[in-house]
Amino acid sequence: MRRHVAVAAAIVATLWAATAVAAEHLSGIVLMAPSAGEIVIHHDPFGGMPAMTMTYRVPAQTRLQPGDRISADVDRSSEPWSLRGIHVLGSQSETSAVPEPAIVRVGDRVPDALFIDQHARPLSLRTLRGVPFAITFIYTRCTDRTMCPLVSAKFRVLQQRLTVPAALVEISLDPAYDRPPILARYAAAFGADAARWHLLTGEPRTVLDFAARFGILEEARGPVKIVHSERLAIVDRNGRIARFIDNAAWSPNDVLRALER
Secondary structure, three states: OHHHHHHHHHHHHHHHHHHHHHOEEEEEEEEEEEEOOEEEEEEOOEOOEOOEEEEEEOOOOOOOOOOOEEEEEEEOOOOOOEEEEEEEEEOOOOOOOOOOOOOOOOOOEOOOOEEEOOOOOEEEHHHHOOOOEEEEEEOOOOOOOOOHHHHHHHHHHHHHHOOOOOEEEEEEOOOOOOOHHHHHHHHHHHOOOOOOEEEEEOOHHHHHHHHHHOOOOEEEOOOOOEEEOOOEEEEOOOOEEEEEEOOOOOOHHHHHHHHHO
């Protein structure tokens, strides 16, 4: 009898846990119709996740169109996460769509936004005017040695070789996770001098909206992996964008010359 009760309790606990996982709820806009059992959605914040674009598994035969606004239950037990109980709430023409950001161009001033750095100090990019700086986008959990770690290693080279007043700025694309203590450890690993090299985070929507102004496309592939485009901007002493470099293979010497000019 006790054995049967214990087994029944275990089954109930398992079902409860599964229900708890499925109960997590999201709403968002479909960006890409289902393909191979997966779909791309720009979702609102939920369960500790900031608003972002992310791939999810969906049941076979799911019929959705780009622009559909949906609600669904989230199951985090799969990779990528799965959606169940999908309901279409309306179409893009009937609901608020993800606004198109105004992309900055060469000659534009860098948009101002309030960030916090690796030491939890508030920092506005407006305060950097008066010196040139390089700005790019990374996230600390990136394990691709040809991407974020390579960019940060080259920032270290720039820091060592700069002979004029200039600043280096890296902004996290994982702001919900990359809080100041995380950024501080990352900065220490690369030998970042906080007087010159700023690793920035902030309120997730503010940070990701800022990145979108630079044409950065980011998509979360599960809880720890983010796929994103690469872009480095050279900003002059007046806070205007002088140049863009759109890959991670840039030469430190090339960026050094641009900053020193």
